[in-house]
Amino acid sequence: MSIPLNDIGRQHRSLAPALAEAVARVLERGWYVHGEEHAAFEQEFAAFCRRRHCIAVGNGTDALELALRAVGTGPGDEVVTAANAGGYASLAALALGAVPVLADVREADLTLDPAAAVRLVGPRCKAVIATHLYGKLADMSELAGRLADTGAAVIEDCAQAHGALRDGRPAGAFALIGTFSFYPSKNLGAAGDGGAVICDDDALAARLRALRQYGWDERYRAVTPGGRNSRLDELQAAVLRLKLPHLAAWNERRRAIVARYRQAADGTRLGLVHRPGPDYVAHLCVARHPERAAFRQRLAQRGIASAIHYPFADHQQPAIAGRALRPLPLPVTERAVGEIVTLPCFPEMSDAEVAAVAAAIEAER
């Protein structure tokens, strides 16, 4: 048996007739950008996230960049963020000429440590980006409390956390702005690139709508400086509309897989980072192992794929190191980078595949 980390084709096959019909409908209509699918998706996704506005864009990195720009981030400003989340927030800040300021994460769940973050918020800080890493909601109420008097905008990067809930509130509904990626492997994934920004504030939403389309307030009239082209096309919007009603069930299946692995890991040196619950949608099932390479080799011998998310902290990435600030040491981040391992976890995994991964974990006892 060969067990992949993910297999997006299976999701496609489970919805193939409906997807084919949706794609044919869009092609037949002959209107491919900012048409009725896009408008309907924006409404449906805003309602799903319980926010007034959804501004769909080209991808999740653009969503971060546009969100930063919309709150006034520019050259020389600072953006506080964690260093273990793939580098997307740092790259978005750097694209605007701003400086990423890297804070450590919490040992318990590897999300941004609010106490560490607030210590780094200085007069040049325009925004703090908290990533709901691996699908686990960061501690947004603690962060909001600590940042209340700083004037820094709080942005939630929800690219891995579609549908996560805390006290009934969904990812993206805790801060000024939430950003999403719909990259194909995300919990809600398009058949290509896609992203969105969500918020409640009307003026902010208007600025984001202008920024994603040349700075236009009306066709061909550029008024908002810094505008560019970052749009979600009709085909992707139609695909996402079709998948959104399935998201809750898919997230539940992901959590059930993690629950099974956790049970299997009892009494082993493999520590699963998260506990299944509403605030964790198991985008990635990440565990820690003190001898990771050997463990991965044993998985590979059983035909089980594994990966590392992410193998480099931001300050270890050549394009970010030297351009980011790291005023305090990042011991939790650095230790985690050496121990984390991602196990196969996707909704379409068969029970036999889940059992085979669980057996491989049990064999570690």
Ligand SMILES: Cc1ncc(COP(=O)(O)O)c(C=O)c1O
């Ligand atoms: C946490 C996080 N933020 C941002 C992104 C960037 O999204 P995209 O690949 O759509 O640009 C991703 C995924 O790729 C991500 O996982």
